[in-house]
Amino acid sequence: VQRVFVDLYEKGHIYRGKRMVNWCPKSLTALSDEEVIMKEQNSKLFYFKVQVVEEPGTWLEIATTRPETIPGDTAFAVNPKDSRYGHLVGKHAIRPLPVENQAHLPIVADEHIDIEFGTGVLKVTPAHDKVDFEIGQRNGVEAIEVIAANGKMNKLAGAELNGMDRFEARKVAAARLEVLGSLIKQEDYKNNVGFSERADVPIEPRLSKQWFLKYPSQKQARDCVANGSMKFYPDRWSKTYNYWMGGLQDWCISRQLWWGHRIPVWYRGEEVHCALDAPKGEGWEQDPDVLDTWCSSWLWPFATMGWPEKTETLKKFYPTTDLVTGPDIIFFWVARMIMAGYEWMGDLPFRNVYFT
Structure with missing residues (x-):
């Protein structure tokens, strides 16, 4: 597992960066997209208004399911083609929360805003929403984190919300908006919310x-199913596989857990050392994170038979003929095994996949 990490790191396939991830506030670890289960929830949609600084008496109406994140808002976004708001781009509106820091936020233009959805105005919270993060990046607005790793509000959320559970803070924030005269209405709303697969809490x-x-060897992994070199039974799963392979996003492979394969990277100041063995000299500290469990599972077809040594067992049984598995792990396991097989063995790992 660590040998593969080092190999991919040296090939430029692995990198470390600060990005928006799925975070489990119960397990206190990052999750991949495949570890997030979407569930329909009975929520509330809160409509509130903010006043344009340069035009007193002009208000923007905004709808949100998460008023507790308002203290983390750093902009308001509209579509530049929206005739209702285009003239306001470049001006500012007053963020109502926290009460002690009602900041003047820029009104920015972003073509990704859906004119037909809601009021056409979006509160931009780059630190707590993937879409908002991208809007923030495009428009150069800062990200303010107001929810801590454990799901509780931090001091940047304001004195009233600080230390409060995120769901309790939602109620308190809505009540404060009402007191301020900013809350217009709230209504029942059904939406899909991502849950941690293991901890069963909203991420x-x-x-x-x-x-x-x-991901390495993406083309080979996609082509082998498309051209029939590998067959799926029932065949309908090949469409699901192809759809997923066509929309691959980088895999978040680090986990903040106390079990697992330790990441083979050491730091000393600004120095970074990635290798199978610890670097010589004093002052080096190994990365505390471990690898996602699927980082070992995707190597199963050849790692179990002696790889990287060219054993007789490996020569005899790779590639194998059949894999029997469940369709629920077509992405977690099957697709990744195929890519790993092409990357390190130069061939697909099996000829037929039977989904039961």
């Missing part, structure tokens, strides 16, 4: 420094 989109993997 938090969160900016975090993690290790990411750009």
Whole structure:
């Protein structure tokens, strides 16, 4: 597992960066997209208004399911083609929370805003929403984190919300908006919310420094199913596989857990050392994170038979003929095994996949 990490790191497939990740506030670890289960929830949609600084008496109406994140807002976004708001781009509006820091935020233009959805105005919270993070990056606005790793509000959320659970803070924030005269209405709303597969709690989109993997051998893995070299039974799963392979995103492979394969990277000041063995000299500290469990599972077809040594068992049984598995792990395991097989063995790992 660590040998593969070092190999991919040297090839430029693995990198470390601060990006928006799925965060489990119960397990206190990052999660991959495949570890997030979407569930329909009965939520509330809160409509509130903010006043344009340069035009007193002009208000923007905004709808949100998460008023507790308002203290983390750093901009308001509209579509530049929206005739209702285009003239306001470049001006500012007053963020109502926290009460002690009602900041003047820029009104920015972003073509990704859906004119037909909601009011057409979006509160931009770059530290707590993936779409907002991208809007913030495009428009150069800062990210303010107001929810801590454990799901509780921090001091930047304001004195009233500081230390409060995020869901309790939602109620308190809505009540404060009403007192301020900013809350217009609230209504029942059904939406899909991401849950941690293991902890079964709503995840938090969160900016975090993690290790990411750009999948190797993507083309070979996609082509082998498309051209029939590998067959799926029933065949309908090949469409699901192809759809997923066409939208691959970098895999967040680091986890903040106390078990697992330790990441083979050491730091000393600004120096970074990635190798199978610890560097010589004093002052080096190994990265405390471990690798996602699937970082070992995707090597199963050849790692179990002696790889990287060219054993007789490996020569005899790789590639194998059949794999029987469940369709629920077509992405977690099957697709990754195929990519790993092409990357390190130069061939697909099996000829037929039977989904039961």
